[in-house]
Amino acid sequence: MASAESAAGGATGGTNPWLIALVVSLATFMEVLDTTIANVALRYISGGLGVSSDEASWVVTTYLVSNAIVLVASSFIAKRYGRRSFYLACLATFTLASILCGLAWNLESLLLFRVIQGFAGGGMVPVSQSILADSFPPAKRGQAFALFGVAVVVAPVIGPTLGGYLSDNYSWHWCFLINGPVGVFAFALVWFLVKEPDSLRKERAELRRKGIRFDIVGFALVAIFLGALEVVLDRGQTDDWFNSTFIIVVSAICALAFLLSIPWLLTKENPVLDARLLGQRQFGSCFIVMGATGAILISTTQFLPELLQEFYGYTATWAGLALSPGGLVTMMMMFMVGRLSSHVQPKYLIALGAAIIAAAMWDLTRVYGDLNFWFFAESRIYIGLGLPLIFIPITSASYFGLRPDQTDQASALLNGARNTGGSIGVSIASNVLAHREQWHQSRLVEHVVPTEPAYQQTLQSLTQYFAQRGATLPEAQSQAIAFIGRQVDTQRGFLAYIDVFYTLMLISLCAVPLALILKNIKLGEGGGGGAH
Template sequence: MAAGRLDPAESAAGHHNPWLIACVVALATFMEILDTTIANVALRYISGGLAVGPDEASWVVTTYLVANAITLVASSFMAKRYGRKAFFLWSIGLFTVSSVLCGFAWSLEALLVFRVMQGLGGGGMAPLAQSILADSFPKEKRGQAFALYGIAIVVAPAIGPTLGGWISDNLSWHWCFLINGPIGVFALALMYALLQDPRHAVEERKRLKREGVRFDVVGFLLVATFLGSLEVCLDEGQRKDWFGSNLIVTFAVLTVVSFVAMIPWLLTRKNPAVDLRLLGKQQYACCFCIMMATGAILISTTGFIPQLVQDSYGYTATLAGLVLLPGGIVTVISTVANGRLSSLIQPKWLIVAGATMMMIGMYDLTRLYGDSTYWFFATARIYMGIGIPLMFLSVTTASYEGLDASQTDQASALINVARNVGGSMGVSLAQNMLAYRSQFHNSRLVESIDPVRPAYQETLRQATQYFSQHGYAGPDAQSQAVAWIGSQLSAQVGYWAYIDVFWCLSIVAATAIPLALILKKVSLGGSAAAH
């Protein structure tokens, strides 16, 4: 055996160069993470192309995240029981096929079904990628391999919105999904040719089969029902008048029943689909909540900022994506810096710093007004770009403190579930709040526009005079003036509603600070890979 190489029988790369495996794993991971952000900027095109509202188009993001989280729950057991290579190939194959189907979707319903399939495929790729890298390299080289993997997971969300915007403007939104086709086939072929299950993984699979260990199907279905039903309630509640709708009542009952049933079931199983006992540990429970808050802010703003600048400021999809690019670049730099800081500073203090930067970014956006410039939005995203890696990487490190080695797979999966579920809930709640506050501000402003008021009459007179000077006859000029006043009212309503959403998100960021302060100290100098 060559120096610095693992025994081929114990390596996921076998006799092949492990860096080939690392590159393919990074490519597959890059493709999967890219799809969590590439569609955000294209939502306006998707909304127009499928003739649905912006709130309905946002389901394209939330359904993917929920399906992704559901698969994460099962990924560890499925890889051990049926083989890491087989499950990874299945995941890439399903993700690739469903991506192409998304590109050819003929309706919103079809697109959502294919996005669920895509999320189910993508959810199994991230945790397996980390295990494959760990089993392909000796300990002294794993840091370099995870560095390559780390580049993929921070660059993908950084360029996703810009790439999605350019594709939408110059090709069509369908290509945001179709580009995964050739990349997925390429990755699938290489993984089939290069990847193998290490000897210890084969022996573990045989042991599980010999002992008759089975997947907790009931627990998995209860978790899936809970997450899926909750998301339907959050996505559809505002549009269906909440509990005035039989649909919402039905799914609310499903949410409560599945939640109540899954707790005793999961706590009493020997091999539960989700180890809820982890959430009984203060350290891990705090990290779980912090990760949910982080996912809610990151993913909701990745969709809301492009939506805001396109709807209210006339930005193209490409320019809307470019608004997020400076923050993405700063995220990459901050990730590298955090790698050094994590060996010197306790995670709790890095989380406090990260939450503070994210809170500043959200607060900065509450100063929104009609003449806000490109750099107004980009600067707020830069603050987030500094804070996001401090939150993500430090939460992952802190979450392992006090856990047994046998719990690390479940802990990693649950932290990723927290990020996805938090992101999905963040998008839904922000969208609901935007709609509710728009109605609220609209009713208040309409009350203040009284035709007999001198201020209104003066504004109408000046606007009518303006349109008269620009070619409109008497009645037409007044009609244009009234329409202009209405458009100004609508614009102001939109600004105030978005400001309320950003205030809410700044409060969410602030809640992470007291949670971080009660975290225990951890041994510094370790490393944690996180997706």
């Protein structure tokens, strides 16, 4: 895409390229916003649709998985059928699906529309990057990608706060309906401003002349593998894992799709996914690190608001605001790390970022009932310090040693790793939370029995306390027993969340050695934008 026509602004048709940058950044902002806007609204969605909190979390994971699936196919589809046409189709479908999500009448319909929304959104980010590359000459692309990067970073910051405000003051439906007018506006701007460069028309004609077709078999195998894996992770705890025939069948389908995809993707002339990239030490390590980072980012964005709402009585708005300072720090750090990455090897920055995030997760294991707003805001700030140290250097590190024709695949795979990792991270955290809540409940109630002296003493003290406040003796004893029950429930919740944060800490620590085995690169070189 770095052709002479690109440098002259082949995608702009004479339009100011900065206007193009604003348009595609707006559409991408809307798409990335939807990865986090529903997180703080899950309690409202759970109550509104009459489902459990675990089932409500599927609203997040289905979007991420479908988004990751289509990423691997977006590059070929854009080249084969026209980048502008594909982008407009994605934008229109995303907008319509968003409106349908807001009008969903039950969980099944909401999940269906979220899958459609994820499929459409998955094609928008990489195509946006390609449009930017074709709209600016090489000397100014860095500035354009910086604007695009700010939009990508700001969206997850605003998402929880905006979603919380809309849920508290209007309805959770507006977390999705708000995309309607924004999507229509963005569609109109793209329709009139973005043009298809002649070089892409020639490339499309060449693909047709050679008879190169979309790898539907490879795409189906990847989609079945990722989809089945997500079903197993989401439903495993609820269905008692491998004691369930359903889980066994879906696990077998997942394993079969994975095994069949390996020889297919390795031997196909034009596979939907270049699996050989994952076998390289450099790119494969970056892929895993990006997946781990996505797991931390998306999991904490979902579970911190849930913790604040369930045990600290925060509204959805205030739960979202607790995440905002960390997002602002991330945005400022993006520019600092951009300069730092010209002087320090990426592997050291990535390892430092992963270590900082692990320390933030360890800090969160100190949760107890009397913590204030700033404890959680500061923990998010630590995460905000670590994330840019991974997201920016990992682009240069992952592109090192790749041929120019592999960069589109590398970008799609990195984006897919982030989303798939986020989905798997949410599922793992949900399962850890549910399992450890049951385990801690069992351990705690072992001590809440009439034969325990400590229980008798506590019951007597509480009964006396409530009796002194006007309750009759039977009422006071009932209130005391209920109070003890609530304390047990609260403690098992805190202990389970502590286990979740320990799990995320271990995931982040695993990224440190993977980062350190990366090769040194020539500083000042590397791809751009792939890690978004």
